[in-house]
Amino acid sequence: MIWMKKDLEEQIKKQAKDRLLIIASNREPYINVFKEGKIEVRRPTGGAVTALDPVMKACGGTWVAHGSGSADRKTVDGKSRIQVPPSNPAYTLRRVWLSKEEEEGYYYGYSNQALWPLCHIVYQRPIFDATHWKFYKKVNKIFADAILEEIGKQKAILWLQDYHLALVAKYIKEKRPDIICVQFWHIPWPNPEAFRICPQRKEILEGLLSNDLLGFHIRYHCDNFIETVERELETKIDKEKTSIISGGHETVIRAFPISVDFEAIGRKANAEEVKKSALRLKREIFPEKGLLFLGLDRIDYTKGIPERFLAIDRFLEKYPQYKEKFIFLQIGALSRIHISWYKNLNDRLNAMAEEINWKHSTGDWAPIILLRQHISYDDILACYRRADVCIVSALHDGMNLVAKEYISAKTDNSGIILLSSFTGSARELTDAVFINPYDIEKFADAIKEILDMPATEKKRRMKSLRRIVRENNVYKWAGRVFEEIEKFWL
Numbered sequence: 001m002i003w004m005k006k007d008l009e010e011q012i013k014k015q016a017k018d019r020l021l022i023i024a025s026n027r028e029p030y031i032n033v034f035k036e037g038k039i040e041v042r043r044p045t046g047g048a049v050t051a052l053d054p055v056m057k058a059c060g061g062t063w064v065a066h067g068s069g070s071a072d073r074k075t076v077d078g079k080s081r082i083q084v085p086p087s088n089p090a091y092t093l094r095r096v097w098l099s100k101e102e103e104e105g106y107y108y109g110y111s112n113q114a115l116w117p118l119c120h121i122v123y124q125r126p127i128f129d130a131t132h133w134k135f136y137k138k139v140n141k142i143f144a145d146a147i148l149e150e151i152g153k154q155k156a157i158l159w160l161q162d163y164h165l166a167l168v169a170k171y172i173k174e175k176r177p178d179i180i181c182v183q184f185w186h187i188p189w190p191n192p193e194a195f196r197i198c199p200q201r202k203e204i205l206e207g208l209l210s211n212d213l214l215g216f217h218i219r220y221h222c223d224n225f226i227e228t229v230e231r232e233l234e235t236k237i238d239k240e241k242t243s244i245i246s247g248g249h250e251t252v253i254r255a256f257p258i259s260v261d262f263e264a265i266g267r268k269a270n271a272e273e274v275k276k277s278a279l280r281l282k283r284e285i286f287p288e289k290g291l292l293f294l295g296l297d298r299i300d301y302t303k304g305i306p307e308r309f310l311a312i313d314r315f316l317e318k319y320p321q322y323k324e325k326f327i328f329l330q331i332g333a334l335s336r337i338h339i340s341w342y343k344n345l346n347d348r349l350n351a352m353a354e355e356i357n358w359k360h361s362t363g364d365w366a367p368i369i370l371l372r373q374h375i376s377y378d379d380i381l382a383c384y385r386r387a388d389v390c391i392v393s394a395l396h397d398g399m400n401l402v403a404k405e406y407i408s409a410k411t412d413n414s415g416i417i418l419l420s421s422f423t424g425s426a427r428e429l430t431d432a433v434f435i436n437p438y439d440i441e442k443f444a445d446a447i448k449e450i451l452d453m454p455a456t457e458k459k460r461r462m463k464s465l466r467r468i469v470r471e472n473n474v475y476k477w478a479g480r481v482f483e484e485i486e487k488f489w490l
């Protein structure tokens with residue numbers, strides 16, 4: 001069965017019955033910003049929001065998130081609520097306000113300088129700072145209070161997202177043990193050896209074990225989590241049921257590989273607006289002839305962007321006959337730039353692109369275009385449509401939805417994907433061409449391999465990848481989470 005929007009809608013209505021569905025994440029799905037005296041709506045880049053917005057559109061309910069946009073306060077009602085999407089409201093967004101100090105300690109600090117590098121094994125040393133931790137706890141309480149306020153006296157299913165909110169379920173259960181708490185961890189869970197350096201490990205684990213259901217992308221991360229708990233806490237592990245009993249409370253652990261709205265992306269990719277975007281990008285950026293390679297990421301050190309540049313450089317050193325035959329377009333959304341690691345990475349990418357272009361350019365051709373700006377979703381889809389090759393070279397990634405979005409946009413079965421073996425999506429997208437982003441020599445050869453690959457073989461692979469993403473779309477992901485909730489608690 002292929003899960004459709006209406007199947008999920010029906011399932012959640014049947015299960016939730018009189019319960020409010022409430023989602024909470026740090027990042028909000030719609031951000032209001034001031035631009036040139038007007039208020040604009042921005043869609044953030046990032047996996048969690050991409051996956052959950054279609055789910056909320058299908059099912060309704062309330063989404064609690066940090067109001068981070070410059071015009072966010074201007075657009076809410078007296079209870080900090082706004083109906084979204086603005087063009088066709090389907091659910092409520094409740095914004096949570098944080099002071100600069102709170103955002104600094106909780107988001108830039110503990111979430112992104114401790115937990116993010118701790119869980120992504122890319123050899124970036126985490127920073128555990130007592131003040132960051134203090135604000136992480138404080139902001140998790142602020143979220144819990146806002147959630148409880150939204151729920152009021154109702155029954156509810158709370159679906160928490162990600163590593164920013166590891167303690168929320170605990171604060172909720174202390175006041176309302178009847179609320180069904182589910183958490184999805186969107187990033188990898190490391191092995192126990194890596195996790196044990198975390199000074200706050202017991203509190204983090206106890207927070208997560210306050211949930212009734214805890215989800216990761218892949219089985220391997222579930223196993224890592226269970227082994228970590230076994231090592232750190234006095235608990236009972238039920239291997240048969242794959243659950244953990246801690247202090248008399250049971251948490252079921254499951255793998256749910258996240259995905260995208262395959263059909264909607266395909267439809268939109270063929271829409272008039274995207275065709276218009278494509279015509280403009282053809283004039284402004286796309287190569288007139290030759291191939292377009294595409295990289296599209298938040299600029300983050302886990303994404304393996306320097307490794308991509310190095311592979312292009314090596315590829316041209318080894319195979320100079322491909323000069324002028326392609327352009328590599330790297331689109332990068334600026335992210336977390338208050339953290340020095342991110343600022344330095346941006347500077348490094350500028351320098352690398354400049355140097356590689358200088359080294360290999362001929363006439364008015366240079367191999368790399370580095371575009372670092374927010375681009376509209378229509379433009380992104382136009383890029384997917386035009387790109388002959390999509391490169392996803394993350395050093396470690398929970399899933400990576402760019403790979404699945406690219407495949408969904410390729411309704412004509414064109415294109416090919418170079419995919420890092422260290423992404424969660426590598427487990428499913430078995431017809432991609434795999435790379436180890438640390439092995440620049442083989443990475444460069446993989447670029448050559450796909451360029452020389454017969455068209456029939458490329459088409460076969462893309463067809464197979466499209467079948468996989470069609471069958472394992474975001475509605476199936478959310479549907480499976482709700483099936484699991486029904487099995488145990490409804």
Ligand code: F6P
Pocket residue numbers: 027045046047048049162186187298335336398
């Ligand atoms: O990968 C997990 C995730 O929460 C994604 O949703 C997103 O790509 C990222 O982490 C968070 O990005 P940001 O810090 O910009 O919200």
